[in-house]
Amino acid sequence: MFGYVTINKMELKFKEYYSYKGYYCGLCKRLKTKYSNKSRMTLNYDMTFLILFLSSLYEPQNKVCNERCMVHPGKKQLVVQNEITDYAASVNILLSYYNLLDNWKDDRDYKSLALMKTLEGEFRKASAELTEKAEIFRMRLENIAKLEKNDTDDVDAVSNEFGHLMEEIFLYKKDEWEKNLRKTGFYLGKLIYYLDAYEDMEKDEKEKSYNPFNNMDTEDRRKAARELIMLNLSFLSDEIERLPLVQDKGIIDNIIYSGILNKSDKRRTIDERPI
Numbered sequence: 581m582f583g584y585v586t587i588n589k590m591e592l593k594f595k596e597y598y599s600y601k602g603y604y605c606g607l608c609k610r611l612k613t614k615y616s617n618k619s620r621m622t623l624n625y626d627m628t629f630l631i632l633f634l635s636s637l638y639e640p641q642n643k644v645c646n647e648r649c650m651v652h653p654g655k656k657q658l659v660v661q662n663e664i665t666d667y668a669a670s671v672n673i674l675l676s677y678y679n680l681l682d683n684w685k686d687d688r689d690y691k692s693l694a695l696m697k698t699l700e701g702e703f704r705k706a707s708a709e710l711t712e713k714a715e716i717f718r719m720r721l722e723n724i725a726k727l728e729k730n731d732t733d734d735v736d737a738v739s740n741e742f743g744h745l746m747e748e749i750f751l752y753k754k755d756e757w758e759k760n761l762r763k764t765g766f767y768l769g770k771l772i773y774y775l776d777a778y779e780d781m782e783k784d785e786k787e788k789s790y791n792p793f794n795n796m797d798t799e800d801r802r803k804a805a806r807e808l809i810m811l812n813l814s815f816l817s818d819e820i821e822r823l824p825l826v827q828d829k830g831i832i833d834n835i836i837y838s839g840i841l842n843k844s845d846k847r848r849t850i851d852e853r854p855i
Contacts, residue, residue: 587838618698636828647659713748742773
């Protein structure tokens with residue numbers, strides 16, 4: 581379900597791309613030092629956006645350096661880390677583990693099962709650190725599974741569950757920004773769920789798999805789905821603009837207003853073809 585929250589590289593300034601990659605490499609390094617080398621297999625760009633977003637809001641002290649790694653042995657890469665990198669690494673482990681578990685339950689994917697087993701130690705450590713959030717993640721994902729199993733035609737009910745999961749991820753701390761962060765995470769979560777469902781409409785219909793958009797009682801389900809996606813994107817945009825984001829705001833805007841939809845286009849989601 582993840583993989584949509586990324587940049588449109590062609591629209592970024594070189595300095596912005598360099599900074600973005602620095603946060604990405606910082607998360608990769610932190611996964612290794614805090615958990616294990618194998619945990620870096622779970623690295624994704626969605627958590628990079630989380631770091632960028634929360635760092636822009638809270639502006640923690642960054643640790644900046646240039647280091648080589650196995651992927652880039654010949655040239656040192658910018659590495660940017662802060663306290664939010666540490667938090668995102670733990671969230672990354674939790675979500676990756678639950679995603680692998682979901683793949684195993686739904687598709688009996690043995691590769692997911694094998695990787696999940698290798699990450700059990702890391703999962704226990706992350707769960708001990710973020711006990712309350714780990715339980716909320718589990719509960720919300722179970723709720724989604726139940727709604728999908730019951731073949732609900734309530735698009736909001738199932739997408740809201742993923743929205744509530746994401747709002748918990750964005751709630752780094754309970755302070756004056758709690759309400760705004762919850763809404764931002766909520767609308768982003770709904771958007772991700774919508775995009776994932778929209779992409780799979782044709783496949784799910786052929787395979788008779790659950791898809792909330794295919795259950796909608798309307799003549800043009802794809803058009804109705806697109807309208808929901810764009811409406812939710814506008815809600816997300818409104819919440820982001822209410823926050824005092826200055827640092828790396830150009831990258832954040834690139835992801836929200838260009839990167840997500842550009843990724844969707846490449847995955848054949850936001851198009852005009854009838855289903």
